[in-house]
Amino acid sequence: MIFQRKPMQDKYIPADIERAAQQHWDQTGAARAVEDHAKPKYYCLSMFPYPSGKLHMGHVRNYTIGDVLSRFHAMQGYNVLQPMGWDAFGMPAENAALANNVAPAGWTYSNIGYMKQQLQSLGFAIDWQREFATCAPEYYRWEQWLFTRLYAKGLVYKKLGTVNWDPVDHTVLANEQVIDGRGWRSGALIEKREIPMYYMKITAYAEELLTELDKLTGWPEQVRLMQKNWIGKSTGVRFAFPYELDGRQEKLWVFTTRADTIMGVTFVAVAAEHPLATRAAQDNPELAAFIAECKQGGVAEANLATMEKKGLPTGIFVAHPLTGEQVEVWVGNYVLMSYGDGAVMAVPAHDERDFHFAKKYNLPIKPVVLPGGLSLKTGSTPAPADVSDVRPIEHLWAGEWNIDFGIHGELFNSGKYDGLNYEAAVDAIATDLATKGLGEKKTQFRLRDWGISRQRYWGCPIPIIHCPSCGDVPVPDEKLPVVLPENVEITGAGSPLAKMPEFYECQCPKCGGNARRETDTLDTFFESSWYFLRYACPDNATAMVDERVGYWCKGGIDQYIGGIEHAILHLLYSRFFTKLMRDVGLIGDLGEPFANLLTQGMVVAPTFYREGENGKKLWINPADVDVVTDERGRPTGATLKADGQPVTIGGTEKMAKSKNNGVDPQALIDQYGADTARLFIMFAAPPDQSLEWSDAGVEGAFRFLRRLWKLVVDHVQAGLVTACTNNDGLSAAQADLRRKLHQTMGKVADDYGRRKQFNTAIAAVMELLNAYDKTHLTDTAGRALAQEVLESAVLLLFPIVPHIGQALYGELTPGSDACRAAFPKVDPAALKQDEIELVVQVNGKLRGAIRVPAGADKAAIEAAALANPDAQKFMDGKPAKKVVVVPGRLVNIVV
RNA sequence: GCCCGGGUGGUGAAACUGGUAGACACAAGAGACUUAAAAUCUCUCGCCGCAAGGUGUACGGGUUCGAUUCCCGUCCCGGGCACCA
Numbered sequence: 001m002i003f004q005r006k007p008m009q010d011k012y013i014p015a016d017i018e019r020a021a022q023q024h025w026d027q028t029g030a031a032r033a034v035e036d037h038a039k040p041k042y043y044c045l046s047m048f049p050y051p052s053g054k055l056h057m058g059h060v061r062n063y064t065i066g067d068v069l070s071r072f073h074a075m076q077g078y079n080v081l082q083p084m085g086w087d088a089f090g091m092p093a094e095n096a097a098l099a100n101n102v103a104p105a106g107w108t109y110s111n112i113g114y115m116k117q118q119l120q121s122l123g124f125a126i127d128w129q130r131e132f133a134t135c136a137p138e139y140y141r142w143e144q145w146l147f148t149r150l151y152a153k154g155l156v157y158k159k160l161g162t163v164n165w166d167p168v169d170h171t172v173l174a175n176e177q178v179i180d181g182r183g184w185r186s187g188a189l190i191e192k193r194e195i196p197m198y199y200m201k202i203t204a205y206a207e208e209l210l211t212e213l214d215k216l217t218g219w220p221e222q223v224r225l226m227q228k229n230w231i232g233k234s235t236g237v238r239f240a241f242p243y244e245l246d247g248r249q250e251k252l253w254v255f256t257t258r259a260d261t262i263m264g265v266t267f268v269a270v271a272a273e274h275p276l277a278t279r280a281a282q283d284n285p286e287l288a289a290f291i292a293e294c295k296q297g298g299v300a301e302a303n304l305a306t307m308e309k310k311g312l313p314t315g316i317f318v319a320h321p322l323t324g325e326q327v328e329v330w331v332g333n334y335v336l337m338s339y340g341d342g343a344v345m346a347v348p349a350h351d352e353r354d355f356h357f358a359k360k361y362n363l364p365i366k367p368v369v370l371p372g373g374l375s376l377k378t379g380s381t382p383a384p385a386d387v388s389d390v391r392p393i394e395h396l397w398a399g400e401w402n403i404d405f406g407i408h409g410e411l412f413n414s415g416k417y418d419g420l421n422y423e424a425a426v427d428a429i430a431t432d433l434a435t436k437g438l439g440e441k442k443t444q445f446r447l448r449d450w451g452i453s454r455q456r457y458w459g460c461p462i463p464i465i466h467c468p469s470c471g472d473v474p475v476p477d478e479k480l481p482v483v484l485p486e487n488v489e490i491t492g493a494g495s496p497l498a499k500m501p502e503f504y505e506c507q508c509p510k511c512g513g514n515a516r517r518e519t520d521t522l523d524t525f526f527e528s529s530w531y532f533l534r535y536a537c538p539d540n541a542t543a544m545v546d547e548r549v550g551y552w553c554k555g556g557i558d559q560y561i562g563g564i565e566h567a568i569l570h571l572l573y574s575r576f577f578t579k580l581m582r583d584v585g586l587i588g589d590l591g592e593p594f595a596n597l598l599t600q601g602m603v604v605a606p607t608f609y610r611e612g613e614n615g616k617k618l619w620i621n622p623a624d625v626d627v628v629t630d631e632r633g634r635p636t637g638a639t640l641k642a643d644g645q646p647v648t649i650g651g652t653e654k655m656a657k658s659k660n661n662g663v664d665p666q667a668l669i670d671q672y673g674a675d676t677a678r679l680f681i682m683f684a685a686p687p688d689q690s691l692e693w694s695d696a697g698v699e700g701a702f703r704f705l706r707r708l709w710k711l712v713v714d715h716v717q718a719g720l721v722t723a724c725t726n727n728d729g730l731s732a733a734q735a736d737l738r739r740k741l742h743q744t745m746g747k748v749a750d751d752y753g754r755r756k757q758f759n760t761a762i763a764a765v766m767e768l769l770n771a772y773d774k775t776h777l778t779d780t781a782g783r784a785l786a787q788e789v790l791e792s793a794v795l796l797l798f799p800i801v802p803h804i805g806q807a808l809y810g811e812l813t814p815g816s817d818a819c820r821a822a823f824p825k826v827d828p829a830a831l832k833q834d835e836i837e838l839v840v841q842v843n844g845k846l847r848g849a850i851r852v853p854a855g856a857d858k859a860a861i862e863a864a865a866l867a868n869p870d871a872q873k874f875m876d877g878k879p880a881k882k883v884v885v886v887p888g889r890l891v892n893i894v895v
Numbered sequence: 896g897c898c899c900g901g902g903u904g905g906u907g908a909a910a911c912u913g914g915u916a917g918a919c920a921c922a923a924g925a926g927a928c929u930u931a932a933a934a935u936c937u938c939u940c941g942c943c944g945c946a947a948g949g950u951g952u953a954c955g956g957g958u959u960c961g962a963u964u965c966c967c968g969u970c971c972c973g974g975g976c977a978c979c980a
Binding site for chain 1: 896897898900901909920922924934960961973974975978979980
């Protein structure tokens, strides 16, 4: 018999085996996904990257997780789809254009080219035939098409929206570009400005988006909760304060969830943009100045909410709807026009914000709800001695805010409502308001409609034509796509499209007259809200989606993986789009788009900067910085490697282009190979935990792979044998190893499949190989066991380190292909154990251990524990009061 | 400010449903092999203590036979806050 094979390399050389493995996968089409109704499908999707230039560690982490799950499920017999594409529109391309004088399109495509090659070098089992970039007209034409359908249904509409206006650059800025209230390039004070924008009616789906959250059992509870709070359903009362102004009877509407406190209203606050504020400012210059001041600064809610609360009286009074008492209207900078009616009733005694505002401006505080479970009726503890005397209670409000003031309780000081609890009071008050025609119970959502217009160039053109006689006219299907011109000049001042007559000059599709094309583009969240459906049919030139979506997305995408930072917006918009597309009749009722969600923790890194001219921060990459630490390892300072001069240490933040703190994985891959990079990042932390980047430990990951290689080399050189399939002929130590092997198989499958915690799976295989090293395996039975352990260990690790796995499995089982191997199956017979060890505690403290037969009953275990000399020593001769036996774990003796 | 997470050795972390705190690694130290270095192998490694033992999971309280895990409060760090993606 002549069987010639190339002898196995003694040394682990990742570059060689990775090239060979990737070539093999390419040639065999290992990652190609084809619809196959004979197998269960597994659509494994990782959030597609923005092509920012190079991969960063967050990408490596994200896509390795996806690849591990994809490969694991393929080994379990699933028909796996793992696609990849590019979220290619967005602001960074325009910023790069400004900084380096390159066209956004060219910059984007070249980044895609580089990053694709990086992804390929990591050996991900991606079906590249489904790749697309969202900046391609073949992709975005379909969202333009959908836009016109939604516009026709009224699900897209136009209204005024507030933006950040840079008065120097004459341009609209993103929130990220507003730093401390100033434009990032001009340094000018930013103003709020109202402009017409297109909105999507996501509020029409608020109820469905909320209730369907309950069905998302494959999502982290945390994300469901965040979405629930974001949608923010609240039930309360919408009511009006009537008033007379300029000879007309008017109503000032507000919404409250605390109608029970309505008798405690001492003033009303409206937003600076509220019509009543505008009216009052007409003959009040001071108020007009205040309103102008409120217009300064950015629109981001975080800024508004942390601002000092300021206000000014309008001099206008409205009538309390129940008492008729006159209540003054104030303008407050903390009241948001975009929430509800842009006006709130103020009850300083029971709302913390109102309380501080009232204290600041000496407005009356009128308590109407008893704090801390007090009751007028029963005088229940801890009531003051004389409960009929309410003065001591009111005196409580003289001091600081107390958390009890905001809690539901029994009403007092409220006339006919005295003694009612929260629910009864709200019911009674709502009824009385309704009788007067001044209000009713109402459900309100915090969720607002989604503004999708952007005054930017690098995005999907909005397919609308403005005609002087016909109004806004959607671009007809046969004129789609509206193609974004790719050769433009970016100046940073205003939208380039608005300066291109060749783009905006057009004819009205209805009347044929001269008209102007919309020059705003769509929010890039638009593209990422449906890309996951397009992966099923990227080649369809005649329809947005087709029946293949029904195959791959039935019951939802099986696994979605991406950063926790997308927990609200992207995931909510994607859920919304799926429902929209269902209602437009594009897809059947697929249900929720993502059946299982894994929210990856952020890869964070320290930030470093220097202040440039006019105080602008120039961010410096961590790779270019030396950090000085004290003896405890705490950073005390940092210097730039290039010049040795100090740089300022910023916070530790998610790796982002804007802070220049991304770490390029390429150096890691070049030095150690893709498998080490993959193994290391999976071993560093569980996937949902945030991970502060450090490459300490990479060496250890590489060492482990080298050791695995050597274990297989040694075994192969001694000669291959048939793998062991049962415990016959094994020594006790060998049986222990075989038990460990099969325990490890179960543990790793559970970690991959259920827990999605890969660091512990790797640790388990490390433990197994440590045990392997310590077991005598030179006899015939031992050699067969060695073969079984090595074959299994290689397959257990294959999803994480597929290149070395491909090579080693080929050596261990010549002629086979690791890509076609099934995941190792546990042999229950190998798990059997005669004796187990139990820990003995005395009063909850570990004092000893006993060995008992595996099937020992409770009484026998108790007896053995009480007889244990270590336990007796600590029982001090006292009798056991109680003995707690936790089967399989421990015995606790209480004395 | 509001919503959601997190805090365990020198470091990354483990402990899955309330049951042995620190698995598995990194770093460090000691030793073996080597002319030497690298690589590899062996041992030590939370803190206090010679030891017995005590103590320890951000901090303060609580529930429990037993708490890293559950509850209340405080502090610190991270994510999101609707135009970063």
